[in-house]
Amino acid sequence: MTAPTKPPHTHTDADPDGPAGQPLHSSVIGWFDENARDLPWRRPEAGPWGVMVSEFMLQQTPVNRVLPVYEQWLSRWPRPADLAKEAPGEAVRAWGRLGYPRRALRLHGAAVAIAERHGGDVPTDHAQLLALPGIGEYTAAAVASFAYGQRHPVLDTNVRRVFARAVTGVQYPPNATTAAERKLARALLPDDERTASRWAAASMELGALVCTAKNESCQRCPIAAQCAWRLAGKPEHDGPPRRGQTYAGTDRQVRGKLLAVLRDARTPVPQVALDRVWHEPVQRARALDGLVSDGLVEPLPGGMYRLPMS
DNA sequence: CATGCGTGGGG
């Protein structure tokens, strides 16, 4: 017989379409239609500001912990200008125990910028969003897509994991987002604006609920039949270990304890009260200095401290 | 581009 007219496939030219030629996004969006969680920032009444607040809070913090704080924030500050009027320390206090409190400061700063430069409305333009404090590549795309229905590749950790498995055939994405991932995200992005924004939310939700980092449930996955990783026998990650997080005893923990005291105090706190949160004086002083230089703590004359009121 | 930055729940 003669040589085959069609070259054999290799894993490098993964076909984004399913066996029936159905695009990946159709299966995932169909699944999303039936399985999307009813989250408050997905309701129409949330508006762009609600979407933006939720995105800040969801940066590295699980949905369940965000939910109550999100409700309090939107109730207290229903528009950007409402938050912009407050002292930054009020944002830090209302942030509660969500973690990474610099996000509260940046969200406050973003609200001030929106009030001053954008007439009080969350900007629709991707570049203007990106220019706001605390908004990076992911959050700018997410707000533009979820709040305004625009067509942008939305590459968060969930989507990156779904792509790594379904298309590239590996268990985990790289530590940092690569050019190859951006290229893939653009290639898979549906042409239609409405479909593209739906795809962004759906692919994120699939990673959050089904294609999870551990204990993924392929039996519930709408694209399991086309998943390169599953078809390859779900090989475990090899190579250098993925970057973890530094653990207890770090300055982070001390900063958290210091800030907790200041959050709970309505009046300035004396140095001695802060000294009780950590036994080691050098690390304690370094942590406090860090908080001050970050703008999370305001030093007052006489060794007193408080959350920033200006 | 590797690091630092919180917190609390679940395996």
Place this chain on the structure above:
DNA sequence: TCCCCAAGCAT
């Protein structure tokens, strides 16, 4: 218990 992590950003 201990360890992993959960919708990133700024430097």
